[in-house]
Amino acid sequence: MPTEKGLEAGLEDLSILDPKKWVERYADYLFRYAILRIHDQDLAKDLVQETFLAGLKSLSGFAGKSSERTWLTAILKYKIIDLYRKESSGLANIKDLKQEEASQDDFFYNDNGHWKKEYAPRPFEELADPLRDKEFNRILQDCMKKLPKLWASVFTLKHMDDEKTEVILDELRLSKANFWVIIHRTKLSLRACLQKNWL
Structure with a gap:
């Protein structure tokens, strides 16, 4: 030494x-x-x-x-x-996924899978004001905290760190199908949270 x-x-x-x-x-x-x-x-x-x-x-x-x-x-x-x-290994995440899947039923009609009217995506307005940008980022961070840890990890690596999908699959030991399901559900959850708290 x-x-x-x-x-x-x-x-x-x-x-x-x-x-x-x-x-x-x-x-x-x-x-x-x-x-x-x-x-x-x-x-x-x-x-x-x-x-x-x-x-x-x-x-x-x-x-x-x-x-x-x-x-x-x-x-x-x-x-x-x-x-x-x-954080993404173990049965706790399977439980988180199942709970989150159940909560997705609130957003869609069971018979056809379309958005319920009150949750249908609305266009976001352009952010040019630094104060509004700061407020938006705070709300986005709050919404990210509500995600299951695995979802937040995948979303952060993909969209904040610009990691390649293959790297994320390898690092978090996910299948390609699981990865895309997680990304899709994360985007839906974040969009719903942002619409509720930002728009």
């Missing part, structure tokens, strides 16, 4: 990295990145700390092909994916 002096000597060789300034430079950014994806402040703080520790442990693995911030963000992203994977 390297001593602090040895670690500092090693850092001179890796002049691109400056771990002593990571908290000052990147903690707020990484916290915002995490909180938008997991909606839990304490957990987000823990993940940022774990990211810094993982970065320190893998200093020698930094190839210099990206900036410090990009490298640390990638570490955090994989920590969040690990969290998603843990």
